[in-house]
Amino acid sequence: MKYPTLYKWHVWLGWLIGVPLIIWTLSGLFMVISPIEDVRGEHLRTEPAAITPVQPVAPLLEGRAVEKLSLEQRSTGPVWIIRYKDGGERRADPATGRLLPNPGAAEIRALAESYYSGKSPISSIRLYPAEREPLELRRGRPAWQVALADDTNLYLDAESGSLLAVRTPQWRVFDFMWGLHIMDLQTREDTSHPILIGFAALSLLSLLMAFWLLIARQKRKSASRAPR
DSSP, rough: HHHHHHHHHHHHHHHHHHHHHHHHHHHHOOOOOOOHHTTTTTTGBBBOOOOOOOOOOOOOOOOOOOOOEEEEEEETTEEEEEEEETTTTTEEEETTEEEHHHHHHHHHHHHHHHHHOOOOOHHHHHEEEEOOOOOOOOSSHHHHEEEETTTOOOEEEEEOOOOOEOOHHHHHHHHHHHHTTTTTTTTSSSOOOOHHHHHHHHHHHHHHHHHHHHHHHHHHHHHHHHHO
């Protein structure tokens, strides 16, 4: 390809990929400015309490295959958390092994207050089934949303009461920037789709053309300065 033709192609590619490059740079810059711990709201979580001494009785498993079994300390005392291989979760009393019912709204409120170290009051509590979970959760679990007055949301597992996520206004902006960065504002999870791959390939092609033009230009300058 001749030098003028290559230059024209490079200019047109520059116009085509200019906007994605600005989006990638802007979103990437925003995401590295704030520590990820602040974005995740780690400073709003209470420190896990030490387990109260107990002689635990193995929980009743009802014949379901277990993926993980853990003993966690709650505000009311220790509790078994059973994570089944089929995706479900249950709690069990470590003193008797008896399975406990799913937490209701009143217990969720108490649990949220024990998990949260901030000062903003609770404004509402709402239960979401797994198939209709908010976009900001994306855990595939039925969950209680505990909304705070400062627009922070705590998400607690509807079956075990465990704290799934803390979503602050800062996190939502970060999540939006992440969606822009991977060009997927719908699910904000797909990092391998045709639009992103296509623009990335065009950006690489434009960069290679720029290097080629730079080398070619330098050679032309050297040739014009050479003694005849």
